[in-house]
Amino acid sequence: DTGVSQDPRHKITKRGQNVTFRCDPISEHNRLYWYRQTLGQGPEFLTYFQNEAQLEKSRLLSDRFSAERPKGSFSTLEIQRTEQGDSAMYLCASSLGAGGAFFGPGTRLTVL
Amino acid sequence: RKEVEQDPGPFNVPEGATVAFNCTYSNSASQSFFWYRQDCRKEPKLLMSVYSSGNEDGRFTAQLNRASQYISLLIRDSKLSDSATYLCVVKPGNFNKFYFGSGTKLNVKP
Numbered sequence: 001d002t003g004v005s006q007d008p009r010h011k012i013t014k015r016g017q018n019v020t021f022r023c024d025p026i027s028e029h030n031r032l033y034w035y036r037q038t039l040g041q042g043p044e045f046l047t048y049f050q051n052e053a054q055l056e057k058s059r060l061l062s063d064r065f066s067a068e069r070p071k072g073s074f075s076t077l078e079i080q081r082t083e084q085g086d087s088a089m090y091l092c093a094s095s096l097g098a099g100g101a102f103f104g105p106g107t108r109l110t111v112l
Numbered sequence: 113r114k115e116v117e118q119d120p121g122p123f124n125v126p127e128g129a130t131v132a133f134n135c136t137y138s139n140s141a142s143q144s145f146f147w148y149r150q151d152c153r154k155e156p157k158l159l160m161s162v163y164s165s166g167n168e169d170g171r172f173t174a175q176l177n178r179a180s181q182y183i184s185l186l187i188r189d190s191k192l193s194d195s196a197t198y199l200c201v202v203k204p205g206n207f208n209k210f211y212f213g214s215g216t217k218l219n220v221k222p
């Protein structure tokens with residue numbers, strides 16, 4: 001399967017714990033995005049990478065969130081000191097050029 | 113004001129019906145437009161890009177009206193398998209992000 005993959009698919013954690021998610025984009029795609037989606041809403045932009053450079057970060061992203069894309073391949077999204085409001089589906093997408101983005105299956109985070 | 117606005121629906125239609133969704137966008141600098149389909153608890157999947165002259169892909173027709181800043185999606189001969197949430201997406205030319213609407217839910221009934 002050459003699509004976008006994400007790991008883990010589900011994560012349950014206790015409030016205050018740190019979590020890290022991984023995204024492997026489609027191999028030739030240089031653009032990578034992280035989005036967050038809650039029930040009944042469309043995906044909300046979190047951050048964008050072009051190759052290894054993080055070029056844009058949403059104001060929604062507090063200091064507890066950090067993302068990396070070393071070597072312009074896979075990406076990680078870390079949430080420190082999780083809060084119940086962080087519970088959501090975290091979606092990664094990749095694209096090439098001006099076309100649409102292709103999403104991975106998402107990581108569903110539940111913070112207890 | 114939201115970047116992209118959609119009627120949440122649901123649109124309940126019988127099999128074989130024709131159904132149309134519209135969405136409006138606020139940023140006149142938007143340059144790329146898409147429709148995505150999302151099934152319950154799944155990721156959004158790219159359905160089609162939307163071009164200025166309008167475009168068709170099988171039973172699906174997308175149109176763009178830049179002057180009025182709205183995008184439409186027409187589905188002909190609806191199938192049960194078309195039941196999903198349809199997300200309208202715009203990408204301003206000067207931004208590195210896609211803006212999603214909240215989606216329009218379609219239920220196709222037998």
